[in-house]
Amino acid sequence: MTPIIPTANNPASATKLRFARRFLRSLSKMSKTRPSCPSSICVKKRSEGLKMAAYWCMARSVGSRRAWSRAILMKLSRGRQQHPHHHNFSMKRKIRRPTWLGKTKKKQKKKRNITCSSSSYDDEDEEEIMKRQTEKLREVVPGGKLMDICSLLEETAHFVTCLADQVHVMQTIAHRYS
Amino acid sequence: MEQTTGGLPGSSLAIREQDKSALESIQFNQEIQGIMDPPPENASSFTALLELPPPQAVELLHSPDCGGAAASSASAKSLCQINNQKPYLLHSFSGNLSFPANAALIERAAKFSVFAGVNSNPEDSNVVGRNSGVNLDKVKNEPPESDSNPSPMQGCVSDPTVENSNQRAAKRKEREKKVKGCSKKSKGAADEASGEAEKLPYVHVRARRGQATDSHSLAERARREKINARMKLLQELVPGCNKISGTALVLDEIINHVQSLQRQVEFLSMKLAVVNPRIDFNLDSILATDGASLMECNFPSTVAPLMWPEIPVNGNRQQYQQQWQVDAIHQPAWGREEGNHNFITPDNSFLSYDSSANSATLHSNQLKMEL
Numbered sequence: 001m002t003p004i005i006p007t008a009n010n011p012a013s014a015t016k017l018r019f020a021r022r023f024l025r026s027l028s029k030m031s032k033t034r035p036s037c038p039s040s041i042c043v044k045k046r047s048e049g050l051k052m053a054a055y056w057c058m059a060r061s062v063g064s065r066r067a068w069s070r071a072i073l074m075k076l077s078r079g080r081q082q083h084p085h086h087h088n089f090s091m092k093r094k095i096r097r098p099t100w101l102g103k104t105k106k107k108q109k110k111k112r113n114i115t116c117s118s119s120s121y122d123d124e125d126e127e128e129i130m131k132r133q134t135e136k137l138r139e140v141v142p143g144g145k146l147m148d149i150c151s152l153l154e155e156t157a158h159f160v161t162c163l164a165d166q167v168h169v170m171q172t173i174a175h176r177y178s
Numbered sequence: 179m180e181q182t183t184g185g186l187p188g189s190s191l192a193i194r195e196q197d198k199s200a201l202e203s204i205q206f207n208q209e210i211q212g213i214m215d216p217p218p219e220n221a222s223s224f225t226a227l228l229e230l231p232p233p234q235a236v237e238l239l240h241s242p243d244c245g246g247a248a249a250s251s252a253s254a255k256s257l258c259q260i261n262n263q264k265p266y267l268l269h270s271f272s273g274n275l276s277f278p279a280n281a282a283l284i285e286r287a288a289k290f291s292v293f294a295g296v297n298s299n300p301e302d303s304n305v306v307g308r309n310s311g312v313n314l315d316k317v318k319n320e321p322p323e324s325d326s327n328p329s330p331m332q333g334c335v336s337d338p339t340v341e342n343s344n345q346r347a348a349k350r351k352e353r354e355k356k357v358k359g360c361s362k363k364s365k366g367a368a369d370e371a372s373g374e375a376e377k378l379p380y381v382h383v384r385a386r387r388g389q390a391t392d393s394h395s396l397a398e399r400a401r402r403e404k405i406n407a408r409m410k411l412l413q414e415l416v417p418g419c420n421k422i423s424g425t426a427l428v429l430d431e432i433i434n435h436v437q438s439l440q441r442q443v444e445f446l447s448m449k450l451a452v453v454n455p456r457i458d459f460n461l462d463s464i465l466a467t468d469g470a471s472l473m474e475c476n477f478p479s480t481v482a483p484l485m486w487p488e489i490p491v492n493g494n495r496q497q498y499q500q501q502w503q504v505d506a507i508h509q510p511a512w513g514r515e516e517g518n519h520n521f522i523t524p525d526n527s528f529l530s531y532d533s534s535a536n537s538a539t540l541h542s543n544q545l546k547m548e549l
Contacts, residue, residue: 047444054446140440141436150408153408153409160439163436174446
């Protein structure tokens with residue numbers, strides 16, 4: 001089976017391919033460096049490390065074109081600088097994680113409250129609702145706190161497409177090897 | 179000088195009053211005539227009395243058409259001007275003085291275009307008009323008073339000036355409006371797509387009918403259109419947002435979508451953490467072949483035959499068959515838009531996670547057995 005050189009019909013697929021390659025390489029590295037331990041703690045560490053690796057690979061494949069990718073790279077490189085000897089991504093758990101990486105149940109609750117209350121709010125409070133939602137969006141999208149609404153929406157759109165690609169690739173890999 | 183701007187009744191009263199003073203002024207004129215004989219010597223003082231510029235006064239005094247009579251008439255005329263214009267005097271002097279005086283005045287009046295159209299009035303009014311016109315020229319800086327009190331004698335003179343100035347002002351305003359309109363039209367013509375011209379450094383916005391045309395409001399409108407365009411893009415990306423109306427709800431959906439994607443990444447990383455140790459170096463080659471399949475989403479059909487020899491997993495065929503069934507369900511989902519498979523994949527991820535968890539437990543059991 002000859003390796004087919006994939007021709008990118010559109011730039012989105014090129015990014016996807018790049019991400020896939022990088023991610024697989026990082027996966028293989030991780031599998032080499034760390035012994036596989038079936039304990040739950042080990043699995044958790046690995047999963048978090050994998051998560052960071054996934055985001056890092058995505059940001060690298062996108063490059064510096066987008067503000068969110070730059071933000072991710074900055075944050076992760078800062079983590080690396082603090083721990084130069086450890087190339088394991090699991091160490092980054094101790095570093096203060098950016099909010100967009102952490103998904104807690106609190107956010108879900110907040111979300112529900114807002115969705116319930118937005119219908120009952122008057123038009124006068126629409127501005128407040130908008131402000132709250134833009135703040136949430138800024139928290140969710142990396143690097144969103146520094147941007148104005150226009151660029152925030154643009155970055156969100158690109159971030160959504162890249163996240164979808166990332167999920168797709170990871171699913172294929174996971175399904176392949178599970 | 180202000181008597182030229184007096185109203186009709188005011189002017190008539192002024193004329194009656196002037197009758198009495200006219201006799202006095204005649205006497206005064208006679209006295210001045212005696213003084214006037216050496217004209218050049220007294221020119222400076224006389225011009226000061228006349229309140230006229232010296233050369234013009236000299237011209238009046240030395241007008242060629244008239245000798246002493248002209249001089250006297252000129253002096254009378256100038257005295258009239260000094261005495262706040264007594265037009266009635268001219269009537270008394272009209273016999274001798276009117277023509278030469280008129281000549282001198284005509285020369286001056288000819289310079290002023292205002293009097294070009296004033297021909298139909300009788301001599302009196304003409305002379306008066308000219309005098310008033312002359313004074314008006316000096317009083318030109320007091321337009322409002324002239325505008326407010328138009329008299330028939332003065333009206334024929336004042337109106338043209340006033341009308342001209344008004345017309346000029348109106349024309350200027352019209353021109354300015356036209357210019358403004360043209361500038362806006364040119365802006366609109368240069369405008370290609372206000373919402374989509376994001377690459378240009380300047381965004382050309384067309385001022386629509388009935389909307390404010392301030393620069394601030396225009397900029398705000400451009401900004402709002404930009405934001406709306408991007409919201410539309412996001413709505414297209416996120417599944418299920420097309421039906422929702424209202425920015426707040428759309429934003430809610432977008433945030434939910436992003437958070438769900440991030441959760442999926444977390445789940446998949448958990449899954450891969452469990453699966454990871456079995457991955458070999460064949461990954462890259464496999465990926466190269468599967469790169470096209472990734473794009474084409476024909477994953478299960480192409481990969482299925484390759485999978486079996488690659489994965490060194492033993493005794494879990496049942497689970498694999500389950501997974502292939504799951505993948506068969508998956509494939510059409512992947513073939514569709516991302517939204518569908520995003521909804522389906524959580525279930526599949528759960529299923530596969532369960533299967534992988536089972537496999538993990540099986541492996542742990544195997545390890546324990548080995549140990």
